[in-house]
Amino acid sequence: MNKEQNTVSAASAAEVPQNIHNPEYLVDVQHERLSFFTPAGEVKALNDVSLYVKEGEVLGIVGESGSGKSVTAYSLMGLTAYPGRIIGGDLWFNGHHINKMSEREMRKMRGNEISIIFQDPMTSLNPVYTIGDQIREVILLHTGKSKKEANDRARELLSLVGINEPDKRLKQYPHELSGGMRQRVMIAIALACEPKLLIADEPTTALDVTIQAQILELMMDLKRKLGMAIILITHDLGVVAGTCDRIAVMYAGKVVESGPTDDIFYHPAHEYTKGLIASIPNLNEKEHKRLIPIEGTPVDMLNPPAGCPFAPRCRACMKICLRSMPEYTHLTDAHYSACWLLNKAALEGREEEKA
Amino acid sequence: MAKYIIKRVILAVLTIFLVATITFFLMHNVPGGPFVAEKSISAQAQAALNEKFGMDKPLGIQYKNYMNGILHGDFSLSLKQRGWNVSDIIKSRFPVSARIGGLAVLLALAVGIPLGSVAALNRGKWADNLIIVLATCGIAFPSFVICTVGMYLFGVHLGWLPTFGLTSPAHYVLPVFALSFYPMAYITRLMRSSMLDVIGQDYMRTARAKGLSPAKCLFKHALRNAILPVVTYVGPMLAYTITGSFIVEKIFVIPGLGGQFVSSITNRDYTVIMGTTIFLASLIIVMNVLVDIVYKIIDPRIQLK
Numbered sequence: 112m113n114k115e116q117n118t119v120s121a122a123s124a125a126e127v128p129q130n131i132h133n134p135e136y137l138v139d140v141q142h143e144r145l146s147f148f149t150p151a152g153e154v155k156a157l158n159d160v161s162l163y164v165k166e167g168e169v170l171g172i173v174g175e176s177g178s179g180k181s182v183t184a185y186s187l188m189g190l191t192a193y194p195g196r197i198i199g200g201d202l203w204f205n206g207h208h209i210n211k212m213s214e215r216e217m218r219k220m221r222g223n224e225i226s227i228i229f230q231d232p233m234t235s236l237n238p239v240y241t242i243g244d245q246i247r248e249v250i251l252l253h254t255g256k257s258k259k260e261a262n263d264r265a266r267e268l269l270s271l272v273g274i275n276e277p278d279k280r281l282k283q284y285p286h287e288l289s290g291g292m293r294q295r296v297m298i299a300i301a302l303a304c305e306p307k308l309l310i311a312d313e314p315t316t317a318l319d320v321t322i323q324a325q326i327l328e329l330m331m332d333l334k335r336k337l338g339m340a341i342i343l344i345t346h347d348l349g350v351v352a353g354t355c356d357r358i359a360v361m362y363a364g365k366v367v368e369s370g371p372t373d374d375i376f377y378h379p380a381h382e383y384t385k386g387l388i389a390s391i392p393n394l395n396e397k398e399h400k401r402l403i404p405i406e407g408t409p410v411d412m413l414n415p416p417a418g419c420p421f422a423p424r425c426r427a428c429m430k431i432c433l434r435s436m437p438e439y440t441h442l443t444d445a446h447y448s449a450c451w452l453l454n455k456a457a458l459e460g461r462e463e464e465k466a
Numbered sequence: 467m468a469k470y471i472i473k474r475v476i477l478a479v480l481t482i483f484l485v486a487t488i489t490f491f492l493m494h495n496v497p498g499g500p501f502v503a504e505k506s507i508s509a510q511a512q513a514a515l516n517e518k519f520g521m522d523k524p525l526g527i528q529y530k531n532y533m534n535g536i537l538h539g540d541f542s543l544s545l546k547q548r549g550w551n552v553s554d555i556i557k558s559r560f561p562v563s564a565r566i567g568g569l570a571v572l573l574a575l576a577v578g579i580p581l582g583s584v585a586a587l588n589r590g591k592w593a594d595n596l597i598i599v600l601a602t603c604g605i606a607f608p609s610f611v612i613c614t615v616g617m618y619l620f621g622v623h624l625g626w627l628p629t630f631g632l633t634s635p636a637h638y639v640l641p642v643f644a645l646s647f648y649p650m651a652y653i654t655r656l657m658r659s660s661m662l663d664v665i666g667q668d669y670m671r672t673a674r675a676k677g678l679s680p681a682k683c684l685f686k687h688a689l690r691n692a693i694l695p696v697v698t699y700v701g702p703m704l705a706y707t708i709t710g711s712f713i714v715e716k717i718f719v720i721p722g723l724g725g726q727f728v729s730s731i732t733n734r735d736y737t738v739i740m741g742t743t744i745f746l747a748s749l750i751i752v753m754n755v756l757v758d759i760v761y762k763i764i765d766p767r768i769q770l771k
Binding site: 188218219220221222223226227229231235236237238239240248249252253284286297300 | 667668669671672673674675676677678679687690691764765766767
């Protein structure tokens with residue numbers, strides 16, 4: 112494994128001299144590679160993922176199931192599920208070099224500097240403890256507060272996330288609350304220690320549409336009040352459009368395109384991003400047209416193809432796409448994408464200049 | 467809660483009544499009788515005995531008389547143990563069985579819960595495999611094998627422990643261990659599977675995401691959820707275990723209720739059969755109510771209706 116790591120760093124040494132942490136970034140993931148070592152073989156969940164989040168910024172990570180959105184976020188918290196392991200790259204968060212942290216140091220950070228809310232609020236709270244107990248727990252763990260102070264803080268948090276009658280709710284059990292309420296409680300737990308970063312892993316997928324909007328609005332409101340950064344993981348482009356500053360589009364363990372939200376929506380560069388945007392139903396359409404899907408199925412991560420992973424499903428696939436993975440092409444400073452078509456355009460542009 | 471208790475009491479009375487009725491008629495339908503085996507006695511004497519215990523009357527009348535007696539708290543005299551009242555037999559024998567059985571259940575819980583948890587937390591590793599093998603052995607080996615092997619090894623070969631009677635704490639070791647082997651193995655397996663289920667739950671991920679230590683995750687968040695199936699099993703199991711095991715009592719020569727129960731059947735000691743059956747049934751009912759209440763305490767989602 113060490114050998115592998117060495118060859119990787121040697122290979123990437125050509126373009127990127129070293130993984131140097133940019134202290135401006137709150138989250139700085141560089142060339143992360145992560146695999147799950149299953150009995151069936153090595154599942155390469157993340158293949159050279161790089162992304163960053165600045166303080167107070169909202170980054171949306173979009174992509175379909177299995178593209179590595181959640182895996183990236185979980186690895187940042189040291190919550191990678193067995194048998195997964197980071198096998199390459201560097202992760203920094205808030206000045207910590209995650210790769211080098213011990214489990215004990217990581218525990219001090221979790222729920223304190225970085226917290227997470229999950230997809231399904233119905234199952235994310237422990238059914239046998241009261242709401243109050245579950246909120247107080249994280250406060251008592253990370254702050255020196257007394258039980259009474261923790262209780263006051265819990266009550267304050269419940270009001271903050273818009274739950275009425277907080278005193279009554281503190282004594283209630285999760286099954287006595289609705290899904291939307293439970294997600295609010297999860298947010299209260301996540302924000303209890305005023306984290307620098309909140310990871311929201313498909314926070315609205317399990318909720319009905321009106322509640323989805325309320326929860327998103329609440330998160331954005333709290334972001335304005337508390338100033339934390341957010342990584343919003345979703346497969347719903349509608350969710351990211353109104354909330355995120357920047358978007359990273361992931362496909363098969365790679366960030367295929369990244370840029371400011373407007374650039375991604377109005378000037379998508381990667382064929383996959385274009386497909387995603389084309390598949391959004393348009394309510395203003397006069398005629399009833401069929402939705403436009405992206406044909407095909409996601410790649411098998413046990414045996415990923417040699418070239419661009421999206422090539423088998425790509426409408427504009429070329430020979431080179433099947434052979435090797437393109438480098439990133441920067442369209443603007445912040446907007447970049449990995450697609451041979453862009454390289455082609457760049458190459459043609461250069462040739463025209465020459466001529 | 468009050469409604470629940472009233473409902474359970476009515477149901478309990480009904481259940482015990484049914485158990486008593488079915489047992490009564492089944493028992494009398496089995497060929498033979500309490501005085502048949504004693505060949506030496508004359509027909510006259512037998513008739514006198516039958517008359518004395520009211521067994522000359524039609525079955526319906528006998529049933530009515532017996533049930534009437536129970537309602538007044540009279541469980542009649544034993545037919546075979548002269549001078550012994552059935553209630554006295556239970557009173558003298560039950561504490562012996564209950565002590566051994568209670569200790570066995572405690573041992574089974576004290577060993578089974580940690581072992582099952584350790585197995586689940588080390589799923590697929592050597593510790594898990596070893597525990598599964600041991601638990602399977604515990605379920606597969608009949609108790610008389612455990613008894614005799616234990617007796618030979620620790621009683622005869624090493625000479626550490628006495629092999630019969632119940633006169634000192636050391637006497638308890640072998641029978642308690644033999645009795646606890648099966649429930650211990652069963653609890654281990656139950657605990658392992660429910661713990662595996664619980665550690666895969668989303669709220670365990672939440673607990674880790676809060677920054678809790680593995681110990682806190684396990685003891686606070688996992689154990690309370692994972693223990694529910696064990697609670698369900700322990701209630702009835704406790705009722706069976708404290709009423710005594712025929713085999714273990716026979717092998718270690720312990721004057722418990724289990725041995726008494728089986729010998730009363732072979733002897734057709736009708737009143738003792740009835741008494742012990744009703745006692746066991748009541749005990750199981752009480753245990754089930756206790757399990758329900760403990761359940762409610764552990765899991766607030768459960769409503770007692």
